[in-house]
Amino acid sequence: MNDILVTLHSYNRYLILAALVFVLYRAYTGWLGRKPFEKADNTGSAALLGLAHLQLVIGLIQYAFTSTWTQTAFANFGAAMKDPMLRYFAVEHILAMVIAVTLIQLGRTFSKKATDDTEKHRKLAIYTSIALVIIVGTLAQKGLLFGSLRQ
Template identity: 40%
Template sequence: MYAFILALHSLIRWFVLASLLFALYRAYAGWLGNKTFSKLDERVRIIAATVAHVQLVVGLGLYFISPIANYFISHFKEAVHERQIRFFGMEHITMMLIGITLITIASAKAKRKTTDKEKFKTMAIWLTIALLVILSSIPWSFSPLISRPLFRAF
């Protein structure tokens, strides 16, 4: 069960990144190009937020069955000094919660704006910050701090 959810979480990350990048492309193109906020832009906003929330649910489920998180919680005083354990027990989950909160704020604020330019600008700014937070906390295979495979097999 743990291996399956871990692989699923790893896979969904790519959907989160793709939907975020596409939403950012649409947001910046609309904002800087003075375009009309279309039904496609509305769908892109909703899909980016939905995919992020699906990843959140899978990630929280993974956190509660993870042996790493379990060790971190059970042995906090020692674990907080171990880089990899601390990353998955505290840093990754905290930063991802912040990132998904920023995506949610972007979606909610953009939805309430009255002009198309304000909608695009709001999405562009908030989603850019969210993407930076998320990118900084993914355990990339090339990271010198925490390294995990880019793709996991089911």
């Protein structure tokens, strides 16, 4: 079970990274070039949010039930805080990623509420950029941007 979830969570990261690049490219060129907010902009942002929510659900199941990292950490939380990898998965990864998914959600919500097309692009660009920095920074910190902890 854990293997399946880790595989899904691991591959979904690449879909999320690709969706982030797609949404940000369209948001910045749309904002700075004052282009209309098109169907592809909305579809890209909806796809990114869907993938982020899927990652959140898989991550929460791993975190609460299946991950050997978190189960080991929960067995002795005090000791886990002194181990960089256990602390990463028990505290840092979940905290940073929940913030990032919230920012992706806020970017889409505020973009949808905006009445002006440039403003729609701008909201998506700003919130999604911060989410990208958090996701890339948190993963790169442990070599997980393009890597895996599995052998």
